[in-house]
Amino acid sequence: MAFIDDYGFEQLKNEAEQHVYHELEAQLAKAGEDVCRCNDCVMDMAAMALNNVKPLYHYSILGNLYAASAKSNQAYADSVQQQVAQAIAKVSSNPSHD
Numbered sequence: 001m002a003f004i005d006d007y008g009f010e011q012l013k014n015e016a017e018q019h020v021y022h023e024l025e026a027q028l029a030k031a032g033e034d035v036c037r038c039n040d041c042v043m044d045m046a047a048m049a050l051n052n053v054k055p056l057y058h059y060s061i062l063g064n065l066y067a068a069s070a071k072s073n074q075a076y077a078d079s080v081q082q083q084v085a086q087a088i089a090k091v092s093s094n095p096s097h098d
Contacts, residue, residue, distance in 0.1 A: 008059070011059055012057060012058075012059050013057065013058055013059075014050075014055050014056060014057050015056035015057075015058065016050060016053050016054065016055050016056045016080070017050060019053075019056075019076075019077075019080050020046060020049045020050050020053060020080055020083075020084060021046065023049075023080050023081055023084045024042070024045055024046055024049065024084050024087075024088075027081075027084055027085060027088060028042070028088070031088065034092070035088060035092050036091075036092065036095050036097075038095075038097065040095075040096050040097050041091050041092075041095050041096065041097070044087075044091045044095075044096055045084070045087040045088050045091045046087075048083075048086075048087035048090060048091065049080070049083045049084045049086075049087040052083045052086070052087075053076075053079055053080050053083050054076065054079070
């Protein structure tokens, strides 16, 4: 058996992902028409923001509680908001398509 099959990696979650996705959705809803919303650009925005925010991985119920409390922290929310805004600006100025 492969290493990955021996453990419960499918239960390992990064709560930061959902937080970034929700913030990206909110900011794109407010963005002007000049911001591309094609799949490639939105995925680039999400990836860039996720690479720059603190991850909130958890596996257990206790870890889930920790991630939830960290996610509700205003400083963390501000960081996610800032990183998403920067990702939107950067991808908008350099889209990965023609």
